[in-house]
Amino acid sequence: MRTIEIFDTTLRDGEQSPGVNLSTNEKMEIALQLERLGVNRIEAGFAAASPGDLQSIRNIAKRVKNSTIVSLSRARLQDIDKAWEALRDAESACLHTFLATSPIHRKYKLNMTKEQVIENAVAAVKHARKYFDLVEFSCEDGSRTELPYLIEVVQAVVDAGARIVNIPDTVGYTTPAEYGNIFTQLQNNVRGIENVRLSCHCHNDLGMAVANTLAAIEAGATQVEGTINGIGERAGNAALEEVALAIDTRKDFYQATTNLKLEEIARTSKLVSRLTGMFVPGNKAVVGANAFAHQSGIHQDGMLKESSTYEIIRPERVGVKATRLVLGKLSGRAAFKDRLVELGYELGQEELNEAFTRFKDLCDRKKDVSDEDIVALIDSKLVDVPEAYILENIQLSYGNNSVPTASIRVRTAAGEVLEEAACGNGSVDSIYKAIDRVTNEDVVLEDYKIVSITHGKDALGEVYVRLSQENGERTVQGRGVSTDILEASAKAYLGALNKLIARRSDAVEEVVM
Ligand SMILES: CC(=O)SCCNC(=O)CCNC(=O)[C@H](O)C(C)(C)COP(=O)(O)OP(=O)(O)OC[C@H]1O[C@@H](n2cnc3c(N)ncnc32)[C@H](O)[C@@H]1OP(=O)(O)O
Numbered sequence: 001m002r003t004i005e006i007f008d009t010t011l012r013d014g015e016q017s018p019g020v021n022l023s024t025n026e027k028m029e030i031a032l033q034l035e036r037l038g039v040n041r042i043e044a045g046f047a048a049a050s051p052g053d054l055q056s057i058r059n060i061a062k063r064v065k066n067s068t069i070v071s072l073s074r075a076r077l078q079d080i081d082k083a084w085e086a087l088r089d090a091e092s093a094c095l096h097t098f099l100a101t102s103p104i105h106r107k108y109k110l111n112m113t114k115e116q117v118i119e120n121a122v123a124a125v126k127h128a129r130k131y132f133d134l135v136e137f138s139c140e141d142g143s144r145t146e147l148p149y150l151i152e153v154v155q156a157v158v159d160a161g162a163r164i165v166n167i168p169d170t171v172g173y174t175t176p177a178e179y180g181n182i183f184t185q186l187q188n189n190v191r192g193i194e195n196v197r198l199s200c201h202c203h204n205d206l207g208m209a210v211a212n213t214l215a216a217i218e219a220g221a222t223q224v225e226g227t228i229n230g231i232g233e234r235a236g237n238a239a240l241e242e243v244a245l246a247i248d249t250r251k252d253f254y255q256a257t258t259n260l261k262l263e264e265i266a267r268t269s270k271l272v273s274r275l276t277g278m279f280v281p282g283n284k285a286v287v288g289a290n291a292f293a294h295q296s297g298i299h300q301d302g303m304l305k306e307s308s309t310y311e312i313i314r315p316e317r318v319g320v321k322a323t324r325l326v327l328g329k330l331s332g333r334a335a336f337k338d339r340l341v342e343l344g345y346e347l348g349q350e351e352l353n354e355a356f357t358r359f360k361d362l363c364d365r366k367k368d369v370s371d372e373d374i375v376a377l378i379d380s381k382l383v384d385v386p387e388a389y390i391l392e393n394i395q396l397s398y399g400n401n402s403v404p405t406a407s408i409r410v411r412t413a414a415g416e417v418l419e420e421a422a423c424g425n426g427s428v429d430s431i432y433k434a435i436d437r438v439t440n441e442d443v444v445l446e447d448y449k450i451v452s453i454t455h456g457k458d459a460l461g462e463v464y465v466r467l468s469q470e471n472g473e474r475t476v477q478g479r480g481v482s483t484d485i486l487e488a489s490a491k492a493y494l495g496a497l498n499k500l501i502a503r504r505s506d507a508v509e510e511v512v513m
């Protein structure tokens, strides 16, 4: 098994994400978490970029003891001097200097010949080695560099004392096979390369940063550069958590490992997301909110039978508490029943089928069905009273300058359909008057309460009513739940009436007996 070293550049290339600007304290907090995660190197910034960046690197270098602290620098002596100023107190330091090698960058950006690039690169590495034992050289835009010339540059910087050589795919242009071949060619053609650590650094412009990184590992790279959550310049860098989990999950294939404490990944991802304001999409591999959530009935059933059917990473492996089975309109009975048991309900098959039908009905009306929704759904039916009247339909006419009118249709226990309409001094009042008419019951509404039991625009509303009859001799409570508060009001009232009617007939039976 090879050990792949992890070079984290969240604080340098990650901070190059448009819109991200971390304070010194925020950088420190991230650096300490990266140390906890066990990354080998933390690129803490670019010392020559600004006095603030230099100070941040310096603070991190003084405090972090278990990871090597790195500063980036151009191939310019004064940049390297600044980096030394920032890193001189570090327990373990590395200077990372770079110069572009590709024809496009040489011609348009640097205005340098091939020879001048080599000359500047060698001078930078030699100057850096005066201060630093560990010097990394990056051939910026290496993947678009002529291969024979790239080999020449790498040979020159290795001879000058670079101990890590990085071949960045600066603009995310390469393909896995092409990128892997660069690493193979360097190992076959550079003298002394076996004493040097080969590093890969991939950008995600074509969505291939992780795939290219893995191809480099296959071809012999032993250092991976990337960022947490894949943040970085333009479309970002290789997401380190994805690379680490690919290596870990497919050890059999890569025959490699890292020193990362993988269970720190979720916490690290959240911290970086929070402090940078770069939100992680739900479907992001490894750290997205849905990475360990299963929504469809067939998958949920499989998960309940054996998690390896649909899950290749156990959530605890990356510090996520548990797999989530998301209940919704695509769920089946297996997941629904499992959740009911978790919530403390043991229903028989018939009750389960009936509850499941009502659950599916609710899912059609409500985007997110929460545990509170399910509890409300079940509890509203737990009152085991024979239903003298079942609500079939409510229709309401309401206007701020007209009298609210409700029409109600109910079905009796004997199957008869009854309809009535009534006006009231409000929508609920008109519904209750129509129900009084259709049931021909004479009741007093003693109390009426609305509670929102779930959150959001499509929250479930719960209505409690207390009714009395015969001068308060008989008092009952009713409870109705619906995404529509008027429907919940009707259900609560009719539920209470059904209770009253049931009590009356119980009383008659008692007398007859
Ligand atoms: C691929 C990457 O991600 S590389 C890292 C990119 N990160 C950053 O650029 C963030 C920090 N950068 C900065 O703060 C500034 O760009 C500084 C302080 C480094 C330089 O600022 P300025 O001196 O104003 O130069 P500016 O940024 O406008 O231009 C860059 C100069 O560096 C040169 N240059 C670019 N790369 C290198 C290099 N690796 N080595 C030497 N010179 C380089 C350019 O050719 C240009 O030189 P010129 O002014 O003679 O044309």
Ligand SMILES: CC(C)C(=O)C(=O)O
Binding pocket: 013, 072, 098, 138, 139, 140, 141, 166, 168, 169, 170, 171, 201, 203
């Ligand atoms: C400086 C180098 C490593 C870089 O960030 C790149 O080429 O993308």
